[in-house]
Amino acid sequence: GAVVSQHPSRVICKSGTSVKIECRSLDFQATTMFWYRQFPKQSLMLMATSNEGSKATYEQGVEKDKFLINHASLTLSTLTVTSAHPEDSSFYICSARGTGLTDTQYFGPGTRLTVL
């Protein structure tokens, strides 16, 4: 299957700082990229959807000014957690899907964010 990479895999930061997470589709063009958050022993919670060149669409309850998403190209999306706080600590997973109606959605390996 197609490969989605995510960087970094793990980050520890101080409260109040900003953290950027990169998501890349390595062997296909991702028209649409998704960002999820996963709490321990829980399913994935969709945070936002972004289409290349457009503003991201955020799910209800997700602060767009706190979680900045940029989908600048067909292979790269970034999530920036601004002014991070301990409650933002979580496992963040990106996902990418191509243009076809039946394209599979592939997932990155995830980023473990710990805010001290």
Add this chain to the structure above:
Amino acid sequence: AQSVAQPEDQVNVAEGNPLTVKCTYSVSGNPYLFWYVQYPNRGLQFLLKYITGDNLVKGSYGFEAEFNKSQTSFHLKKPSALVSDSALYFCAVRDLYNAGNMLTFGGGTRLMVKP
């Protein structure tokens, strides 16, 4: 609205025995169904999907799933479980002909295969 139910939080099976992880779904249009597996501290790996056609879908690592329209189910199966199959399994659905529709995930089922 669409939804996915995975009724079992955990499934325990002995190595070498067949395994089944259950999934039922609800979607207003045509179902486009997926199974993903997640190992600890990792993202989701795609296992298999059903679009149309044969109700029995074969996927990675010897897994297969059977689409049952009347029961709105898409159970994951494997004839002989391996200890390395122990992981968290997610079923997901979206409306096939509505590309704007997002994937909806079940709550996940933890599979424990004991030697």
